Ligand SMILES: NC(=O)C1=CN([C@@H]2O[C@H](COP(=O)(O)OP(=O)(O)OC[C@H]3O[C@@H](n4cnc5c(N)ncnc54)[C@H](OP(=O)(O)O)[C@@H]3O)[C@@H](O)[C@H]2O)C=CC1
């Protein structure tokens with residue numbers, strides 16, 4: 001159980017915290033991989049923001065683990081630099097950052113080696129708060145997850161209130177995902193395992209549930225009778241950055257589709273859950289993952305597109321191609337893909353779900369587009385454009401609905417596409433929390449509703465695996481696209497063959 005620790009109000013008054021601490025939680029969060037890119041860019045800033053909001057008590061400990069020999073003081077200095085660079089509020093908040101860093105400790109340890117000497121220090125630290133919520137966040141390579149869980153167990157560090165967080169990707173295929181799930185499951189019960197997918201921490205992804213299930217006006221038309229097609233896009237302008245060695249073994253299908261895009265697809269397509277509980281929600285998502293039509297060689301050739309970026313230009317600046325970014329002569333890794341998927345349920349029979357993701361695209365833009373069917377009988381001389389609901393995941397988070405309207409400027413009955421637009425920034429006018437903030441704190445509360453269950457991971461891999469195999473056999477050859485473009489033209493053809501087009505060029 002989390003404790004609501006009694007707080008030293010004098011100490012708190014000296015710290016730039018923006019709300020009261022009556023709901024602050026005390027816990028021990030062990031981050032394994034604490035010097036890595038993910039921790040520095042995402043996890044530490046997320047903790048800091050929640051600390052600043054008063055949700056984290058002053059006696060909480062964030063215990064960082066990595067193999068590098070660093071003192072806590074040296075690590076804190078590195079963490080300060082990362083916070084100033086990556087945390088929304090940190091550059092103006094020196095005292096608050098210092099207070100936050102007091103929670104941070106560093107232990108040098110090879111967490112995959114149960115015989116490593118650092119375990120005794122970690123054990124001693126944790127023993128001083130044996131009853132509080134204890135979290136192990138494993139932010140290392142997936143091949144270390146089981147060894148790390150084995151070592152944690154061997155040192156007797158798993159209490160009733162202990163949880164483990166596993167970063168994506170859970171494996172590289174179905175067999176390795178099962179091995180991780182089995183291996184970690186030998187020590188932790190399923191309700192102690194939190195498989196993170198940071199897209200589920202995005203407010204706009206969670207808003208899919210609100211839009212669908214809090215607005216009967218939408219839910220009544222949310223089916224194949226009314227909807228013609230669904231598009232799910234996650235486009236980035238960044239390349240692979242420092243993560244090239246990982247990315248080159250993964251590619252866009254493993255990196256983005258197996259997890260983020262299939263999670264979004266299940267939220268869009270699922271039946272209403274009985275309640276917003278972890279079990280009900282995940283049961284419904286799982287049914288959709290299982291209802292995805294398996295790909296075979298014919299559909300892989302027809303319904304998938306894969307491509308790799310070559311040199312181009314983004315925002316007026318020249319950028320290198322993928323091979324130059326990696327410094328390699330050749331690679332068979334896709335940095336872009338488009339897929340036509342089918343959900344075999346009564347609700348969605350015959351509705352194509354187009355998935356698209358890529359690096360080094362023209363714009364950063366993630367969104368879900370629901371295109372409704374046209375009027376069956378046209379009474380206007382010029383047929384209206386189909387109505388479209390666009391859920392903007394990022395950036396410019398919001399929702400828009402385009403409807404045909406009478407154009408007051410036109411003579412006669414001219415129509416014009418009018419857009420009802422809700423921008424989150426304008427509607428809520430608040431700091432936009434990073435997706436990791438909610439998720440990190442949900443683990444402390446033991447709330448699994450936004451985490452992926454074992455069977456969901458495996459169902460996703462089951463659908464992905466034939467595509468991986470087909471691509472390995474070159475059933476669908478690799479294409480190229482210039483950095484700063486919208487991908488190869490064959491991605492447009494995928495929709496054109498069905499009489500559709502992507503909402504707009506990225
Ligand atoms: N970076 C990102 O944006 C995202 C990352 N992820 C996932 O998160 C995980 C971490 O990614 P990222 O931070 O980029 O990786 P990095 O390579 O940047 O960092 C890896 C970290 O793990 C530590 N480490 C490696 N081996 C061990 C070990 N045996 N014992 C203890 N610590 C170890 C490293 O430090 P040292 O060498 O000192 O031990 C370092 O702190 C990966 O699974 C990745 O796929 C998921 C989504 C996004």
Ligand SMILES: O=C1O[C@H](COP(=O)(O)O)[C@@H](O)[C@H](O)[C@H]1O
Pocket residue numbers: 236255256366
């Ligand atoms: O998980 C990942 O996500 C990021 C994109 O996340 P976003 O929140 O910026 O949309 C992606 O760049 C990375 O390759 C992938 O591993």
